[in-house]
Amino acid sequence: MLKFRFIIILLANMLYINAQHDARHPVISGYVKDVLTGEVLPGATILIKGISTGTSTNAYGYFSLSVPAGNHNIQIAFVGYESLEKEIDITRDMRIYPALTPLTEQIGEIEILSSTRDDLRRNPIMGTETLDALTINSTPVLFGESDPLKTLQLLPGISATSEGSTSLSVRGGDPDQNLILLDEATVYNAGHLLGFFSIFNNDAIKEVTTYKGDLPAYAGGRIASLVDVRSRDGNMNQMAGIAGIGIISSRLMLEGPVIENRASFLTSARRTYLDMFLPLANDEEIKDNSLYFYDLNLKLNYIADDNNRIFLSTYIGRDVFSNDLARMNFGNKAASLRWSRVFNPRLFGNLSLITSSYDYFLGSSGDEFQRITWKSKLNDYSLKYDFTYYASSESQWSFGIQSTFRKIKPAIITSPNEEAFITELRVPDSNSLENALYISHSHQIGDLISLRYGLRYSLFQNIGSGQTFTLNDEFTVLDTLKHTGGKIFNSYSGLEPRLGISYLISPNITLKGSYTNSRQYLHLATNSSSSTPLDVWFTSSPNIKPQIGHQFSSGLFYSNLSGIWNHSLEVYIKQNKNAIDFKDHPDLLVNEALEAEVRPGKARSRGIEWMSRYSGTQVSGWLSYTFSRAERHSQWINNGNWYLSPYDRTHDFSIVLMYNLNERLNISGNWVYFTGAPVTMPVGRYSFQSGVVPIYSDRNSERMPDYHRMDISVTLRNRKQPDRRWQSEWNFSVYNLYGRKNAWLINFTGDEYVKPGYRYAEMTYLFSIIPSITYTVKF
Numbered sequence: 001m002l003k004f005r006f007i008i009i010l011l012a013n014m015l016y017i018n019a020q021h022d023a024r025h026p027v028i029s030g031y032v033k034d035v036l037t038g039e040v041l042p043g044a045t046i047l048i049k050g051i052s053t054g055t056s057t058n059a060y061g062y063f064s065l066s067v068p069a070g071n072h073n074i075q076i077a078f079v080g081y082e083s084l085e086k087e088i089d090i091t092r093d094m095r096i097y098p099a100l101t102p103l104t105e106q107i108g109e110i111e112i113l114s115s116t117r118d119d120l121r122r123n124p125i126m127g128t129e130t131l132d133a134l135t136i137n138s139t140p141v142l143f144g145e146s147d148p149l150k151t152l153q154l155l156p157g158i159s160a161t162s163e164g165s166t167s168l169s170v171r172g173g174d175p176d177q178n179l180i181l182l183d184e185a186t187v188y189n190a191g192h193l194l195g196f197f198s199i200f201n202n203d204a205i206k207e208v209t210t211y212k213g214d215l216p217a218y219a220g221g222r223i224a225s226l227v228d229v230r231s232r233d234g235n236m237n238q239m240a241g242i243a244g245i246g247i248i249s250s251r252l253m254l255e256g257p258v259i260e261n262r263a264s265f266l267t268s269a270r271r272t273y274l275d276m277f278l279p280l281a282n283d284e285e286i287k288d289n290s291l292y293f294y295d296l297n298l299k300l301n302y303i304a305d306d307n308n309r310i311f312l313s314t315y316i317g318r319d320v321f322s323n324d325l326a327r328m329n330f331g332n333k334a335a336s337l338r339w340s341r342v343f344n345p346r347l348f349g350n351l352s353l354i355t356s357s358y359d360y361f362l363g364s365s366g367d368e369f370q371r372i373t374w375k376s377k378l379n380d381y382s383l384k385y386d387f388t389y390y391a392s393s394e395s396q397w398s399f400g401i402q403s404t405f406r407k408i409k410p411a412i413i414t415s416p417n418e419e420a421f422i423t424e425l426r427v428p429d430s431n432s433l434e435n436a437l438y439i440s441h442s443h444q445i446g447d448l449i450s451l452r453y454g455l456r457y458s459l460f461q462n463i464g465s466g467q468t469f470t471l472n473d474e475f476t477v478l479d480t481l482k483h484t485g486g487k488i489f490n491s492y493s494g495l496e497p498r499l500g501i502s503y504l505i506s507p508n509i510t511l512k513g514s515y516t517n518s519r520q521y522l523h524l525a526t527n528s529s530s531s532t533p534l535d536v537w538f539t540s541s542p543n544i545k546p547q548i549g550h551q552f553s554s555g556l557f558y559s560n561l562s563g564i565w566n567h568s569l570e571v572y573i574k575q576n577k578n579a580i581d582f583k584d585h586p587d588l589l590v591n592e593a594l595e596a597e598v599r600p601g602k603a604r605s606r607g608i609e610w611m612s613r614y615s616g617t618q619v620s621g622w623l624s625y626t627f628s629r630a631e632r633h634s635q636w637i638n639n640g641n642w643y644l645s646p647y648d649r650t651h652d653f654s655i656v657l658m659y660n661l662n663e664r665l666n667i668s669g670n671w672v673y674f675t676g677a678p679v680t681m682p683v684g685r686y687s688f689q690s691g692v693v694p695i696y697s698d699r700n701s702e703r704m705p706d707y708h709r710m711d712i713s714v715t716l717r718n719r720k721q722p723d724r725r726w727q728s729e730w731n732f733s734v735y736n737l738y739g740r741k742n743a744w745l746i747n748f749t750g751d752e753y754v755k756p757g758y759r760y761a762e763m764t765y766l767f768s769i770i771p772s773i774t775y776t777v778k779f
Helices: 002-020 116-123 133-137 148-152 274-280
Strands: 027-031 045-048 053-056 062-066 069-075 084-090 094-096 128-132 158-160 168-170 178-183 205-213 224-230 240-245 250-258 263-272 290-305 309-321 325-345 347-364 374-392 393-412 422-429 432-445 449-463 466-470 476-485 487-503 508-519 522-525 538-541 547-559 564-578 602-616 618-633 653-662 664-674 683-687 691-696 706-717 729-736 743-749 760-765 770-778
Touching: 027 116, 053 062, 062 374, 084 094, 094 664, 128 133, 128 148, 133 148, 148 205, 148 224, 148 602, 168 664, 224 618, 250 290, 393 538, 449 466, 466 487
Parallel strands: 027 094, 178 224
Antiparallel strands: 027 062, 045 053, 045 069, 069 084, 128 205, 158 168, 205 224, 240 250, 240 770, 250 263, 263 290, 290 309, 309 325, 325 347, 347 374, 374 393, 393 422, 393 432, 432 449, 449 487, 466 476, 487 508, 508 547, 522 538, 547 564, 564 602, 602 618, 618 653, 653 664, 664 706, 683 691, 706 729, 729 770, 743 760
């Protein structure tokens, strides 16, 4: 409570002091939007020429800027749009709504303006990348399905956890250490078809921003990264849509005004149809199978008046599989209701009510004696109230409160037959409450230094009904304690400071540094490096302390005067306390004493990231390279010696190129290479009681073969005609162009009848050359 009181007093003092600051200057504020659709543009820059004062729009397209009274020339800019300049005589507070015109729909024809370049140089936040839907759509991917998470894997410091997977490892971190948000709602399993596709339909996406460890103060609960996915608001001016058909899926997006210039909608749906072709198979065992996924996005946007806007965003997605032996389905649901309000030109607030859930169902399809069903579910209910206070053109404050109630039903297994080996088994539910209070300040000190510092206080509480276990030093369960409903039986809390600084060495070169401290109270138990529906989420408890992450990073950033060339070199060091790992051969499924399988320890990673980006009028792309090391330590694992993380990638290299041959033809491609993942393998054997016992290597001391592949994509658009409402395009892509057989799994097997006791390594790979065709119509 003393920590809460300290932050509240600090917040009150800040409001009082800054209410007096710069009060003599009028404030110009408003929303920057797209002239064609009415969509707001987050991240647009506003520059007052002649006095070197500027700012950028927030996630809702709003900006506020204190300027001296008088006649000023204002420049508004956004990447991919024509800049807008206008003369404004500012004598008092005023609201404007500048609308920018898109330059082109082709990636690469991008103008980097001086105001945009200046904002990027001065921003003290490091390790941040933003991708728009156009860039994502131009990157060749598996089966022609544009995928934001697959595109993120082409950036430095971000890698896939396995072949074809959408699961992310950021700077050597585990997948559960990434906070993935869709319109502020948490996504717990971002994969379809065991992770080969992400749940994000690119037709509904406005932009994706990732923070690699240098987390803003409003983000918490994870220690590796934040992936913030924002959906489009819907066209305010006219009805429009996109329809596409590919080799495994079709999609449809519709958007338009509900009330002209006041309300809009966007709905987007996607479904695979592999199951529709299964009845044509010659194999009788395949004909009756089902295999598909679908997802649906819905967004409503309402402008109540100049100061109030309301957004309703929902997502529903599901995977379904069944055959003669088993049934499985799993999926996510998320909804967020948000109210943004301009209290006055300097104070912007956003209130959000959020719910998110993830569940899976497993069942056997045998006779009644063998038939079982297995259900699991995780639910979140959240309240967030965030504020931004624009004290002056050099000073901006952010503060807010957040609260999440989380309920986990780990497993309910039932059988209809009373004589079955399992009639009913329930792993007890887990309830918890996670609260946070934060404050952050961004400050421009003179012309050369930008500073961002913040403080977050988090409080986690385990709530009954539930149970905990008393464990001895060997992690054996000695006793079980029952807790009554509604009672708080365990708490953790702590301060999470954040700091970032930017110093302009020259007009072209910026030096940046940052420190981030964060805490994670929710963890994932998995035996696989790929995304599976059987992953088990569990919270901190009396036996499981929260993971605490510390990250230090610094870097040099170069941008030429035109902004076409950008180079960055970053160095980072991460140290994590209370890292989660498991004993050898853990029992992770249907285990109510899962805590007894955990072996806590510490983790560390360090690395160097280099990225060069070119944004020309015809050719664009980037080259990225990461050299890193990620290690773990636990006194109960690997004889107490340090060992490699399963997500360690010594070398990770990517090249992405996009070339507009003309306004109709676009060619893009990428090549990726990274060091094989660390694994534990048998390295010997010995005879024991007429049997052969394998001898395994130290934990993760061996490696899979190195991974590399090349993808290419060609997009052909129809000729544009002024009187035609619709435009179409064909996309031809090839995944793994030269057919590299990358190892997904290595098993050791043999034939006892042919060579008794003999074992050999057998590699399993998923994909060879995969061509795909997609036809898309925009109207």
